[in-house]
Amino acid sequence: MDHGVNSACDLVRAVHGGKISARRHIVETLKNCEEFNERAKLFTGVAVAEALDQASVVDEMLKKGKKPPLAGVPLAVKDDICWQGLPTGLGSRAMADFIPPYSATALERLVDAGAVVVGKTSLGDMGIEAAINLSNDHGVAVATSAGAATVAAGLCSLALESDSAGALRQGAATLGLFGLRPTAGLVSRFGLCSGVSSFSQIGITAVSTEDLQIALKVIAGFDPRDAATAAHADRKLSNNRRQSAVSEDPRETVIGYPLNVAPLLEKDMSEFFSRSRHTLIEKGFTVVDLDLPLLSEALRAYFVIALAETSSNFSRYDGIRFGTAADAQNLEDLYRKTRSLTFGAEARRRSIFGTYLLGKGNFDRYYRQALKVWSMVREEYDALFGRCRFLLLPALKRQFAPDCDEGDFLQAYENDLFCASVSLSARPALVFPAGKLNGLPIGLQLVGNACDEESLLRTGAKIATNVEYSPDGANRGRGNSDEL
Amino acid sequence: MDIAEGLDKAVDTIKLEIEPQERARLLNELTKLLTWLEPLTSVDTSGTKAVLVGHNAVNAWRDDRAEAGEVEALQEAAPYFEERFYSVPPIIED
Numbered sequence: 001m002d003h004g005v006n007s008a009c010d011l012v013r014a015v016h017g018g019k020i021s022a023r024r025h026i027v028e029t030l031k032n033c034e035e036f037n038e039r040a041k042l043f044t045g046v047a048v049a050e051a052l053d054q055a056s057v058v059d060e061m062l063k064k065g066k067k068p069p070l071a072g073v074p075l076a077v078k079d080d081i082c083w084q085g086l087p088t089g090l091g092s093r094a095m096a097d098f099i100p101p102y103s104a105t106a107l108e109r110l111v112d113a114g115a116v117v118v119g120k121t122s123l124g125d126m127g128i129e130a131a132i133n134l135s136n137d138h139g140v141a142v143a144t145s146a147g148a149a150t151v152a153a154g155l156c157s158l159a160l161e162s163d164s165a166g167a168l169r170q171g172a173a174t175l176g177l178f179g180l181r182p183t184a185g186l187v188s189r190f191g192l193c194s195g196v197s198s199f200s201q202i203g204i205t206a207v208s209t210e211d212l213q214i215a216l217k218v219i220a221g222f223d224p225r226d227a228a229t230a231a232h233a234d235r236k237l238s239n240n241r242r243q244s245a246v247s248e249d250p251r252e253t254v255i256g257y258p259l260n261v262a263p264l265l266e267k268d269m270s271e272f273f274s275r276s277r278h279t280l281i282e283k284g285f286t287v288v289d290l291d292l293p294l295l296s297e298a299l300r301a302y303f304v305i306a307l308a309e310t311s312s313n314f315s316r317y318d319g320i321r322f323g324t325a326a327d328a329q330n331l332e333d334l335y336r337k338t339r340s341l342t343f344g345a346e347a348r349r350r351s352i353f354g355t356y357l358l359g360k361g362n363f364d365r366y367y368r369q370a371l372k373v374w375s376m377v378r379e380e381y382d383a384l385f386g387r388c389r390f391l392l393l394p395a396l397k398r399q400f401a402p403d404c405d406e407g408d409f410l411q412a413y414e415n416d417l418f419c420a421s422v423s424l425s426a427r428p429a430l431v432f433p434a435g436k437l438n439g440l441p442i443g444l445q446l447v448g449n450a451c452d453e454e455s456l457l458r459t460g461a462k463i464a465t466n467v468e469y470s471p472d473g474a475n476r477g478r479g480n481s482d483e484l
Numbered sequence: 485m486d487i488a489e490g491l492d493k494a495v496d497t498i499k500l501e502i503e504p505q506e507r508a509r510l511l512n513e514l515t516k517l518l519t520w521l522e523p524l525t526s527v528d529t530s531g532t533k534a535v536l537v538g539h540n541a542v543n544a545w546r547d548d549r550a551e552a553g554e555v556e557a558l559q560e561a562a563p564y565f566e567e568r569f570y571s572v573p574p575i576i577e578d
Contacts, residue, residue, distance in 0.1 A: 300524035311498065320575055331576050335499040348500060352510060353517060355494035361485060365525055371534035373527055378535070409513060410520055 008073045008157035008211040012114075015062070015072040022062070022072030026055035026116050029074040033118055033155050042146045042155070043119035044079050047086055054116045061114070068114030069214055075110060076150040076159040079120040081202065082191040083107055090193050091123040093324045094317035094342035104191025105226065106202045106219040107160060113218040118156060121146035125344030126195060126314070145171020148205045152177055158215055159205040164196040165302060166395060166419025168203045169431045169445060173395035176433040176441025178460065179205045180212045183450045184426035185230075187216075188223030195313050195350075196306045199423040209430070209461040216453055250284035253459055255446075256388035258292045264417065266398040272437050273394050276444060280392070283463060288388050295421050298377045302420035303413055304357055304370035311354025314347060349409060374424050381425040381447075390459055391447040393418045395431050399438060422447050430456050432464040487515055 014020050033046045051074075058071050082088050082100035089095050103111075111117065123146065147159030148171030161168040163181045172179025181203040194200035204215045223229045247253060257277045262270045280287050319325030319338030326337035343351065357366045384391060397415045422429045427447050434444040446463070448456035485493070491511055495502055502510065564571035 294527075297524055297527050300521050304521065304524065315498065332499065334576065336501050339499060340501040343500065348502070348506075349510065349513065351498050351500065352491065352494045353514060355497050356490050356514065359485075359490060359494065359497075362490070366521060368534055369525055369527070369529060371536075372529035372532045373524060374535040375532050376527070376529065410516060 006074075006151065006154045006157045007207055008070065009208070009214060011073055011157055012069065012071050012214070015058075016067050018062075020072075021055075022058035022114070022116065023052065023055040025072050026051050026074060026118070029118055029155065033150075036153060036155055037119075040149070041122055042150050042153070043076070044089060044091075044122055045087065046119040047117055050086065051116050051118045054111060058114045058116065068112075069218060070110060070158075071114035073115045073158055074118045074156045075115040076119060076121045076147045076156040077107060077117055078145075078147050078159070078161040079123050080162050080193040081107055081120075081160060082193070083117060083120070086117070086120060088120065088193065090126055092126045092317075092342060092344065092347070094126070094314075094319075094339075094347075095193070095323045096342075097324075098322050100191070102191060104202070105188035105223045107191065109219050110158075110160065110215065115158065115215075121150060121159065121161075124346070126347045145174075145205070148172050148175050148177055148179065151175075151205050151207060157206065158211060161203060161205060162192055162194065162200055163203050163419075163423075164194075164200045164306065165416040165423060168205060169395045169419050169429060169443075170415075172205050172431040173443030173445070174399075174441070176436075176443060177205050177207060177431070178209055178212055178433070178464070179203065179431040179443070180216065180453070180457070181422070181429045182216065182220065182453060183428045185228040186220050186428070186451060186453070188219075188221075188226040188229050190223055190225040195310045197309050197313065198305055199302070199420075201423075209432075209457040209464075212430075213454070213457050216457075220453075250462065251286050253390070254286045254288055254388045255280055255459075256290050256384055256391040257287050258295075258391070258393065259289050260291045260293065260295065261393065261418070264295070264397070265394060268437060269394060269396065269398060269442075272435075272442065273444070276392065276434060280463065285463070290384055290387060292380065292384070292421065294373065294377050294380050295417060297373050298421035298424050299413070299417050301370040301373040301377065302416070302424055304366050305374065307350050307354035308358050308367055309354070310347075310350040311352075311358065314343070314351050317342065346409070377421065377424045378426070381427060385427075385449060389449070390456065393422065393429075393445040393447060395419060395443055395445045399440070399442060418445060426450065428453050428456055430460040432460040435465045487511065487518065490514075 011025065015022055015025070030046060030048050030051055033043060037043050037046060055072060058068060061068055062071060077083060079088060080090050081104045082102060084100055084103040086099070088098055088100050107117070145161060145167055147161040150156040151159050152175040163169060168179050169181055181201050184201060187202050189200060189202055192200060192202055204212055206212050206215065221229065262274045265273055277287055317323060317339070318335050324338065324342050326334065326341045328334035328337050356362060395418060397417050422445065425447070427450055430446045431443045432446060433441055435442060446456060446460050488511055491514055559565050562570045
């Protein structure tokens with residue numbers, strides 16, 4: 001099956017078969033990345049020397065008869081994931097010039113499997129502001145994720161990205177790609193500069209579910225440096241065969257459709273999502289109607305916890321251990337001046353509001369209440385999954401992330417309505433291309449059971465609408481326009 | 485404590501400098517945020533336990549004991565080590 005110009009599995013087949021060397025492909029990729037980066041700043045930097053070295057190592061492995069599963073696959077890495085020796089800036093002056101002395105486990109595993117890091121991708125300040133807004137002049141549509149844009153533009157086959165309230169998923173949905181947020185704890189977060197410790201996960205964006213499957217098998221599993229992965233230490237993905245079995249007969253695949261979602265969406269998205277229910281039925285799937293009554297409360301709980309954790313995590317950015325330090329007379333002065341100098345608008349807002357919510361008199365009212373609602377949301381998901389195998393949700397409330405000006409922060413939070421709720425559930429979610437809306441690609445989200453990524457990917461592939469990628473980076477739907 | 489007082493205390497706690505204009509904007513936004521959070525505070529959570537960890541992780545315990553040779557290696561690697569103490573240079577000069 002041909003997945004398009006930048007499919008990882010097609011490329012690996014070509015490299016394994018000796019049709020192209022990893023180095024030759026990476027030389028071409030780097031040239032394209034540098035040219036593209038002059039027009040649209042997708043990368044904070046293209047890692048030319050490092051990528052060529054890695055590609056040569058892959059070719060050497062092939063000469064010795066080894067066949068690494070991701071041989072020569074160009075990989076974009078979000079700039080909040082550490083790679084030893086390459087600057088990791090978090091899009092912030094607070095981390096300027098930071099060069100990590102270690103690499104993230106997930107990234108290390110991908111490179112060991114033959115993937116080649118071509119560069120770190122841009123992100124908004126501290127990874128919490130909208131990353132990029134690209135016009136069609138740049139060959140791709142508006143995106144919230146630079147990593148997704150590198151895949152959509154045909155520069156990279158895989159993008160390794162973080163996802164808390166949905167950055168990865170929304171980037172994939174906006175550009176008609178596949179994006180996977182794995183089960184919480186399945187992929188090590190060691191080496192991820194996380195602001196929201198409870199909900200951040202490392203996931204992957206690609207052009208096909210086959211590509212996601214290969215990459216996930218590489219990065220999933222226990223890591224002694226991340227205790228959260230201990231929960232799945234004895235549960236390797238493919239070992240869970242009973243759960244992973246998906247019938248070829250779509251009627252046996254039960255997909256939950258929450259009836260209370262469409263009214264919460266903006267008009268055109270609402271119509272699109274409503275049509276998706278009929279399309280699933282037409283394709284033969286069994287659709288059960290249900291409700292997610294705590295959706296709005298889940299979003300609010302997410303943000304209370306996220307603000308609180310961010311305020312705590314950001315306290316490490318003091319100018320002493322990382323980044324820029326202001327000229328100061330004493331320690332107190334150093335903290336104040338450095339933070340005032342390096343924190344952007346959203347980082348300031350989150351630090352202040354998070355500290356406020358954790359303060360005396362507010363802790364129980366907001367923070368503890370949010371933790372209890374989190375528990376209720378999990379129970380709600382568990383109950384729903386007693387009635388269905390998968391759950392269909394939008395990834396975005398409106399088609400594009402709003403231009404997040406300073407007065408619009410709540411509108412930006414509201415756009416995470418459907419992703420934040422899934423993050424609370426700790427379940428895996430796959431964004432798949434579902435067609436086009438207003439002439440641009442749009443994706444929907446399929447949520448599955450914990451550690452059931454294999455069947456999630458297989459089912460997602462069955463219900464996705466194909467999107468064709470052209471070498472210049474413009475993507476055009478080739479399925480039924482404006483349909484799932 | 486009213487919202488403005490709470491805001492000032494939070495700003496002071498995290499040691500951030502803000503201009504009066506930014507303070508006014510943040511106060512307005514914080515008021516909006518608290519209004520937005522009202523539906524959360526009215527959820528009936530009686531009998532519900534708060535989530536303490538984000539996933540069903542199990543601690544991977546190891547013996548609380550240094551591996552053989554680890555302590556000596558650390559002491560040798562330290563630039564300054566006297567008796568039981570590692571000396572580090574001051575970060576901030578007086």
